[in-house]
Amino acid sequence: MPSAKRPASSSGPFTPLDFQLVLLRRMADHNPDLVEDARHELGVSIADMREANRRWQAMQHSPRSRTAASRYRSILGEPESTVPRRIGDLDCEARLWPVPLWPDLRFEVLLAPNGVVWNEWLVRARGVAGPVLTTLDDLTPWSCTVDEAARAFAPARPLEGTAPTRWGLAFAAPDGAGVRREVAAEFTWGLLQRVAVAG
Structure with missing residues (x-):
């Protein structure tokens, strides 16, 4: 690409x-x-x-629009990798493509067993170390993906996105003084955009 x-x-x-x-x-x-x-x-x-x-x-x-899965393939070509993914009781398929702007990330399209796209966002490439996330200071724009923030500051609660392709997470994270603060993080296409601290 x-x-x-x-x-x-x-x-x-x-x-x-x-x-x-x-x-x-x-x-x-x-x-x-x-x-x-x-x-x-x-x-x-x-x-x-x-x-x-x-x-x-x-x-x-468009009324003649392709399915989302075929549209991505026609634009991005063959996936760099296709891996099985289990979501609950369902065996799904994740297709991943490189994105030159973010060489450590991949664009992931998650397909349900019937071929319908369930999710489409940026994730960390396999084998690439993610960021070290320990405090609010580490949560800078474009620094991490949804799943990385959710793992680093578990338990995280999903929030409804403000628009298509946007996701939110609510969690507690320590500030520079070690005080735990309640925050809401907003992501676009799976990549962190901003963090709002409650209070």
Whole structure:
């Protein structure tokens, strides 16, 4: 999934680079500076990002739209890996693709036994050490994924996301002085965007 490939025009194929712009567009509300840096790294304009997002929305809502699973395969190509995943009593399949903007992460699509996509988000690549999360100071934007925060600060309670592709977690974490604080963490596409401390 090379990042150097130019984003698609309104009539060309939707590329892996376009998909990265879709991920960034959803994160821009919380971290515009990080998104701006990433946009420059990819060598694309704000107009490119808007066009990618417009086309993504059109694909999702088209009456002739592919299934989500086939759409990801057509855009991202063959998965880097496909691994079995057990969710409760169901045997599912996780398909993972590299994302050049975040080389330590993978974009994961989780398929139910009937082929329906249950979840789609960024996860840590297998074999890559995740961040050390011990205090609130470690919870910086883009530092960790949903599952990493949930494990580090268990027990964590899921919160309803404020929009599609967004997730929330409520948990307690110590601040720099060691005082445990109740926090709400918000994630976009599975990647931490911001943390709000109660009180």
